[in-house]
């Protein structure tokens with residue numbers, strides 16, 4: 478097993494121990510930052526980073542992500558949650574508290590293409606992503622051996638137009654209550670509204686174009702036919718409307734007239750990998766807030 482690059486402090490301590498994250502959002506009003514900072518300070522926590530964004534100078538929407546260190550955080554969590562509820566609920570704020578060392582459990586869905594899936598497994602193994610892949614679910618058997626070589630369970634759930642409802646029921650049964658997020662790593666099946674309603678966790682997809690350009694199938698062929706000078710990739714939350722969910726991350730790569738569709742696919746694979754890794758990493762570190770059909774990302 479390769480050595481993880483997740484470093485420990487010189488004294489051998491785990492830098493994520495006793496590290497908490499507090500995410501707060503709601504209708505903006507004066508005093509929220511002071512209320513959150515005061516509560517954490519009074520509880521003996523030391524704020525190590527704080528990001529905040531308001532959509533307007535007043536009366537807009539408020540988003541805040543705070544990372545803090547609190548010795549014995551896990552043991553004090555229940556008390557802290559009670560204080561947060563008592564303080565933030567009257568301010569109309571929604572909030573979520575997480576422990577940094579509790580890695581997000583991820584189910585990766587894939588089809589036959591391996592580059593995004595294997596990139597995530599490789600980055601996880603190196604400790605680059607705050608996640609643990611608890612399973613891979615695929616509608617094809619092709620990637621089973623490679624996935625199992627990482628020590629990750631692989632479930633082959635064939636999907637056809639005829640069996641899609643039953644196949645999705647099996648997928649939900651595998652995932653529900655066992656993961657915190659589903660990642661579609663070039664998974665080539667459109668998820669139904671029933672699946673999205675029942676899966677119970679966010680779903681992240683990597684689309685191989687710079688959305689909203691070239692939505693749907695075959696974006697590289699469409700890009701070649703259009704004569705583009707840039708290709709791109711987009712990681713987004715999945716909604717029932719194909720490729721129209723809230724965008725988390727995007728990036729582009731220069732191409733030229735001399736590039737064939739095969740060249741675009743090859744160059745695009747590198748963009749897809751880095752965009753998906755950034756998006757999944759930010760989601761797993763609680764850096765992404767959904768704001769209607771957009772996102773606020775404290776990267």
Ligand SMILES: Nc1nc2c(c(=O)[nH]1)N[C@@H](CN(C=O)c1ccc(C(=O)N[C@@H](CCC(=O)O)C(=O)O)cc1)CN2
Pocket residue numbers: 661664665666667668669682683684685693694715716717718719720721722
């Ligand atoms: N409900 C959603 N499902 C999926 C989304 C989404 O945004 N909302 N993104 C896609 C990924 N994708 C492009 O990035 C995509 C995948 C598959 C298809 C498609 O036409 N699939 C056919 C079957 C193709 C096959 O069997 O090989 C289908 O499902 O009928 C279009 C776009 C993932 N899912």
